[in-house]
Amino acid sequence: MIVYEKSKGLTDTPLSYCPGCTHGIIHKLLAEALCGANLLGRAIGVAPVGCSVFAYNFFNCDMLQAPHGRAPAVATGIKRAKPEHIVFTYQGDGDLAAIGTAEIVHAAARGENITVVFVNNTIYGMTGGQMAPTTLPGQVTQTSPYGRDVKTAGYPIRVCEMLATLDGPAYIERVAVDCVKNVKKAGAAIAKALRYQADGKGFSLVEVLSTCPTNWGLTPAESLRRLSGEMAAYFPPGVYKEL
Amino acid sequence: MSKRYLMKGNEAVAEAAVMAGCRHFFGYPITPQTEINAYMSKRMPQVGGIYLQAESEIAAINMTLGASATGARAMTSSSSPGIALKTEGISYMCGCDLPCVIVNIQRGGPGLGGIQPSQADYYLATRAPGHGDLRMLVFAPATVQEMFDTVFTAFDAAELYRMPAMLLADGLLGQMMEPVTPPALPPAPREKLWALGAGAPKRKTISSLYLKPEELEEVIRLRFARYSEAETRLSACEEYLAEDARVLLVAYGATSRIARAAVTAAREKGHKAGLFRPKTLWPFPKEQLRAAAAKAGKVLVVEMSMGQMVSDVRLAVGDTAAVGFFGRTGGVVPLPEELLERVEALI
Ligand SMILES: Cc1ncc(C[n+]2csc(CCOP(=O)(O)OP(=O)(O)O)c2C)c(N)n1
Numbered sequence: 001m002i003v004y005e006k007s008k009g010l011t012d013t014p015l016s017y018c019p020g021c022t023h024g025i026i027h028k029l030l031a032e033a034l035c036g037a038n039l040l041g042r043a044i045g046v047a048p049v050g051c052s053v054f055a056y057n058f059f060n061c062d063m064l065q066a067p068h069g070r071a072p073a074v075a076t077g078i079k080r081a082k083p084e085h086i087v088f089t090y091q092g093d094g095d096l097a098a099i100g101t102a103e104i105v106h107a108a109a110r111g112e113n114i115t116v117v118f119v120n121n122t123i124y125g126m127t128g129g130q131m132a133p134t135t136l137p138g139q140v141t142q143t144s145p146y147g148r149d150v151k152t153a154g155y156p157i158r159v160c161e162m163l164a165t166l167d168g169p170a171y172i173e174r175v176a177v178d179c180v181k182n183v184k185k186a187g188a189a190i191a192k193a194l195r196y197q198a199d200g201k202g203f204s205l206v207e208v209l210s211t212c213p214t215n216w217g218l219t220p221a222e223s224l225r226r227l228s229g230e231m232a233a234y235f236p237p238g239v240y241k242e243l
Numbered sequence: 244m245s246k247r248y249l250m251k252g253n254e255a256v257a258e259a260a261v262m263a264g265c266r267h268f269f270g271y272p273i274t275p276q277t278e279i280n281a282y283m284s285k286r287m288p289q290v291g292g293i294y295l296q297a298e299s300e301i302a303a304i305n306m307t308l309g310a311s312a313t314g315a316r317a318m319t320s321s322s323s324p325g326i327a328l329k330t331e332g333i334s335y336m337c338g339c340d341l342p343c344v345i346v347n348i349q350r351g352g353p354g355l356g357g358i359q360p361s362q363a364d365y366y367l368a369t370r371a372p373g374h375g376d377l378r379m380l381v382f383a384p385a386t387v388q389e390m391f392d393t394v395f396t397a398f399d400a401a402e403l404y405r406m407p408a409m410l411l412a413d414g415l416l417g418q419m420m421e422p423v424t425p426p427a428l429p430p431a432p433r434e435k436l437w438a439l440g441a442g443a444p445k446r447k448t449i450s451s452l453y454l455k456p457e458e459l460e461e462v463i464r465l466r467f468a469r470y471s472e473a474e475t476r477l478s479a480c481e482e483y484l485a486e487d488a489r490v491l492l493v494a495y496g497a498t499s500r501i502a503r504a505a506v507t508a509a510r511e512k513g514h515k516a517g518l519f520r521p522k523t524l525w526p527f528p529k530e531q532l533r534a535a536a537a538k539a540g541k542v543l544v545v546e547m548s549m550g551q552m553v554s555d556v557r558l559a560v561g562d563t564a565a566v567g568f569f570g571r572t573g574g575v576v577p578l579p580e581e582l583l584e585r586v587e588a589l590i
């Protein structure tokens with residue numbers, strides 16, 4: 001009897017993420033959601049610039065690699081040309097909430113019928129741990145060595161809350177992947193977001209609070225505790241928009 | 244369709260794209276190209292196409308990239324400051340071997356510059372349309388009819404060589420009205436085996452990322468082999484009274500029409516002037532120019548800039564002829580009389 005199988009939504013290419021990084025879990029959840037709803041065959045994904053840049057090697061569907069932050073615009077072009085396809089982006093917090101702020105806000109405002117999986121790890125992972133727009137007040141990073149000083153570096157952006165003020169989005173939820181129960185919840189949220197798109201309801205985004213043990217300087221277990229603690233406190237999980 | 248229409252250059256570009264089967268247009272308003280957006284916003288819904296006003300030129304080129312990746316004929320247009328913003332997307336499209344047509348109705352720069360006609364984006368278009376080792380096809384129409392025809396050529400060449408193609412015009416050409424007879428048949432889209440979402444048994448990926456230097460070098464070399472094919476096949480020019488000319492004017496786009504008027508005026512006065520007009524700026528018609536310049540011995544390059552194409556002319560001509568330059572910039576359009584004066588001084 002098969003108890004557990006790797007999702008058919010992932011290729012055989014080994015993931016390139018650091019040990020203990022939750023990018024891998026989020027890949028699995030998205031892949032399972034695509035397969036579960038039988039959408040993989042008509043899915044086109046857009047990979048960002050960031051640690052998940054190689055997502056185009058991992059997801060077992062047609063994939064395109066976008067310029068830094070532009071994934072929602074690229075996905076818009078794909079979706080408008082291929083409305084019958086399921087189009088998703090997978091983006092980090094530097095990609096989506098800094099350089100790509102205009103693209104995500106306007107894709108959401110247009111109610112673009114795409115699904116965004118937004119991985120918030122409060123840091124720029126790929127470039128070695130610099131301050132992100134989501135970096136918490138006081139958080140030490142390579143470019144906020146004295147801790148993020150809100151007087152000079154401003155405050156973190158709460159993307160779900162911000163986008164939920166728009167009329168365009170159909171479904172917005174923030175989830176965390178800090179424990180089994182929440183991982184399941186996250187999977188359900190991603191599946192729901194894809195269902196919204198398949199039903200033609202419009203823009204859906206799932207923000208996933210994620211870890212970066214490497215650049216946080218924490219063990220994987222400590223990282224999960226940080227995620228459940230101060231991160232979830234600043235970025236409360238929950239449904240922010242549901243049409 | 245052999246009827247004649249009176250059209251603005253900008254409208255001709257837009258209608259030609261529709262006739263060429265382009266159903267995806269992504270734009271952002273900027274003078275003097277905004278009519279293309281206005282036309283597309285009206286026309287696209289009539290033909291079941293998409294007009295989308297993006298939040299920026301950056302978004303517009305990236306939407307174009309996304310649509311192109313699915314094999315769709317996609318187009319975006321802008322004017323100088325907006326084209327600068329598109330360079331990121333152009334580079335990625337080159338890196339992904341994706342075709343598209345980009346229209347630049349140039350205005351004066353740098354910065355916000357002005358809104359009058361200019362040719363000061365020649366370097367941007369032909370030298371560095373984006374970062375990295377890359378090329379972009381650059382077409383330079385000189386009449387509203389050519390604005391129309393060039394869109395067909397540009398889509399086809401972009402698909403054949405799998406690279407972005409730019410239609411480099413200026414505010415004069417964009418705004419002027421002239422009669423247009425649309426060519427009978429737009430070329431059929433090329434087969435695009437690389438397109439995403441085609442439902443092929445094997446999944447497809449498109450990316451410009453190669454972390455191994457040798458691999459990236461190899462990809463670039465292969466791409467440049469394609470570029471060099473385009474270089475040998477696509478370069479185009481037009482000559483006017485160049486055969487026996489003692490002074491050869493070299494100008495493209497709207498400026499070439501002013502130069503042509505100066506040549507006619509010079510001939511009326513008995514001066515042997517001629518005109519060489521590049522119709523493609525990349526590839527630049529080097530050999531054709533070299534031959535024409537060698538015969539004339541003296542070359543005068545005329546541009547609406549401080550002198551950009553003149554570098555390509557010097558490279559092409561080498562020491563076979565003396566090369567001079569006359570330019571007006573900032574949106575000032577040179578007058579035929581000014582050019583005539585220069586020609587007379589050279590003769
Ligand atoms: C235009 C541009 N600017 C900067 C970079 C460098 N860069 C690569 S990844 C990255 C940050 C990615 O961080 P994030 O989106 O948070 O994703 P993560 O790596 O944490 O998953 C940056 C700044 C780039 N590739 N392109």
Ligand code: SF4
Nearest residue numbers: 017018021051125212
């Ligand atoms: S750097 Fe951070 S986000 Fe990137 S793979 Fe490693 S742990 Fe994950």
